Amino acid sequence: MSAAVGDVPVAAGSGESDVSHVRREQWRELRKSKTFLVGATILAFWIVCAIVGYRVVPHTPFEQDLLRTNASPSTAHWFGTDQIGRDVFARVITGVRVVLVVAFLATVLGTVLGTALGLLTGYLRGWVDEAISRFVDALLALPLVITAVVVIAALGPSNVTVTICIGVIFTPLIARTVRTAVIQERELDYITAARLRNESALYIMLSELLPNVLSPVMVEFTVRLGYAVFTVATLSFLGFGIPPPTPDWGDDIADNISVVAAGYWWEVLFAAGAIASLVIAVNLVADAIEKVTDE
Amino acid sequence: MAVYILKRLGLALITLWILSMIIFWVGQQLPGDPGRTILGNLATPAGVAALDHKLGVDRPIVTQYTDWVTKLAHGDMGSSYSFQAPIRPFITSALENSLKLALVAFFMCVPLAIVSGVIAALKSGEWVDRAISVFGLSLLGLPEFVSGVFLIMIFGIWLNVLPVGATPPAGADPFTQVFHLILPAIAIACVLFGYIMRMARAGTIEALNSDYTRTAVLKGLPTKTVVRRHVLRNALLPTITVVATQVGYLIGGLLVVEYLFHYNGIGSLTFKAAQAKDFPLLESTVLTIGVVYLVATLIADITYTLLNPRLRLGGDT
Numbered sequence: 001m002s003a004a005v006g007d008v009p010v011a012a013g014s015g016e017s018d019v020s021h022v023r024r025e026q027w028r029e030l031r032k033s034k035t036f037l038v039g040a041t042i043l044a045f046w047i048v049c050a051i052v053g054y055r056v057v058p059h060t061p062f063e064q065d066l067l068r069t070n071a072s073p074s075t076a077h078w079f080g081t082d083q084i085g086r087d088v089f090a091r092v093i094t095g096v097r098v099v100l101v102v103a104f105l106a107t108v109l110g111t112v113l114g115t116a117l118g119l120l121t122g123y124l125r126g127w128v129d130e131a132i133s134r135f136v137d138a139l140l141a142l143p144l145v146i147t148a149v150v151v152i153a154a155l156g157p158s159n160v161t162v163t164i165c166i167g168v169i170f171t172p173l174i175a176r177t178v179r180t181a182v183i184q185e186r187e188l189d190y191i192t193a194a195r196l197r198n199e200s201a202l203y204i205m206l207s208e209l210l211p212n213v214l215s216p217v218m219v220e221f222t223v224r225l226g227y228a229v230f231t232v233a234t235l236s237f238l239g240f241g242i243p244p245p246t247p248d249w250g251d252d253i254a255d256n257i258s259v260v261a262a263g264y265w266w267e268v269l270f271a272a273g274a275i276a277s278l279v280i281a282v283n284l285v286a287d288a289i290e291k292v293t294d295e
Numbered sequence: 296m297a298v299y300i301l302k303r304l305g306l307a308l309i310t311l312w313i314l315s316m317i318i319f320w321v322g323q324q325l326p327g328d329p330g331r332t333i334l335g336n337l338a339t340p341a342g343v344a345a346l347d348h349k350l351g352v353d354r355p356i357v358t359q360y361t362d363w364v365t366k367l368a369h370g371d372m373g374s375s376y377s378f379q380a381p382i383r384p385f386i387t388s389a390l391e392n393s394l395k396l397a398l399v400a401f402f403m404c405v406p407l408a409i410v411s412g413v414i415a416a417l418k419s420g421e422w423v424d425r426a427i428s429v430f431g432l433s434l435l436g437l438p439e440f441v442s443g444v445f446l447i448m449i450f451g452i453w454l455n456v457l458p459v460g461a462t463p464p465a466g467a468d469p470f471t472q473v474f475h476l477i478l479p480a481i482a483i484a485c486v487l488f489g490y491i492m493r494m495a496r497a498g499t500i501e502a503l504n505s506d507y508t509r510t511a512v513l514k515g516l517p518t519k520t521v522v523r524r525h526v527l528r529n530a531l532l533p534t535i536t537v538v539a540t541q542v543g544y545l546i547g548g549l550l551v552v553e554y555l556f557h558y559n560g561i562g563s564l565t566f567k568a569a570q571a572k573d574f575p576l577l578e579s580t581v582l583t584i585g586v587v588y589l590v591a592t593l594i595a596d597i598t599y600t601l602l603n604p605r606l607r608l609g610g611d612t
Contacts, residue, residue, distance in 0.1 A: 134306075134309060135313060137313075138313035138317060138585075139314075139317070141311075141588045143544060143547025143584070143588075144547060146550060150565075151321060153572060153577070229436075233438050233440075237551065240569070257555075260447070261452055265448060268444055272445060276433075276437055276441055282436065283433070284429075287432055
């Protein structure tokens, strides 16, 4: 990850126009990348579903057709129906909304807090940095899912809890990357110059350092978004995520996995495929962005 | 060197101490009164208060914490609320089960991932590389329960060649035990595969572009010798040690996979404890996971330093 740091900042010292020039160049590179195009197309599909999904599906995701439970895929129900007669197609298409919204907000929260923390610890150093690093180490000793399960067990599952929980766990991870970038930047001449001009620490952090560490922040954001989708889906599957009856892939898989052995594969397969396509799409986009900023 | 190891050990202990405080504090935030949890809804408030007093949960939090840590240091993890039994036997047997599962996953995944990564690097830019890279990247993002569900459907139900439950019948021989662990192990190994493959690929590419490789090629050594003697040796040492730092992710995966495949390991024990809001048990499982992770990272760090003398004198991160 830290390798992504070296490129933009070097050019950035000499002025604002160079930064935007590099950004434009990177964007051009990105559009040429097949990995990016494939990932972005799938992601765009799911974003559209998240926005208009509820309005375009032929059945509502809640409506129960109790005479036709566990029905196999047909023209009436494209992906079949589940154990209580709900339309699987509708649940898959509308299920993306809550996953995307929660994962996105959690990542934004983690990125904002993490960048602030990384700027502070990287620029100020000293005992604050040391103390926060120890705390971060302790948190990192636990896998994300385990921390989330413990915290959500304590606070009770809700969309807000899940969002805040993932965002807060992401904070130290993002802070660590930003801190590394800031430590490399702060030794450069333009920061020394700013300090000699008597600029305040806050001003230096926000107007001098921040624009120059945006590349790693952006990479970190997309990579984390993938993890956030991963985590939200996993927590829902475990029953520690988004509470029912909101259509939600992880939850639907957990509810119906027991009847797959009876031959009702459609109740699980489509939701699993949906999760797979979404996380893979986000990862492809993240990988492409990482490559472009790395060059 | 001894100083370095002692310093790392000291840092690990400090981390562990902070971790224990975080875990204890979060455990205190769990809703519900312990006495009420054990006795149920119909108990009288007086009875609940009496049990709380007996359990010592009505004391100040600092006293409770020091008491907990002192007992832990003597190997006493306390009693579980939901099982009404000492916690330690649960942890040891769960840890043993998880270790078996993790080992099977490791042995299936690590060699394959390293070989794929090296092949991808040697064919860098060709379609083989792109196929392996995209495949690895896809696996990397796939939640374990999703790959687990796919595996159950394909191998457990449609082809019906592998058992879906991870727990073998009582008294099964080691072979049968491993056989039952294949599907859950693959589910765990998927994420690891993606990660290790990418590490191996990056390491090999770096070694391929190095001066010593160029020298070896210009010296007229056959490609095979160059790859075996110069590239692989330099590329794989860091990869192998980095593998150890992935233990944390491995344990995170265990929670989901053990739950999906009904396997009694440390992950499903944590899950049960969280569901039952049994916080003595939850604290113990989570702290155990933390210890396992810290020990693994410590070993990885020390090996890496031993193998790479250049790092020994390095100051900052």
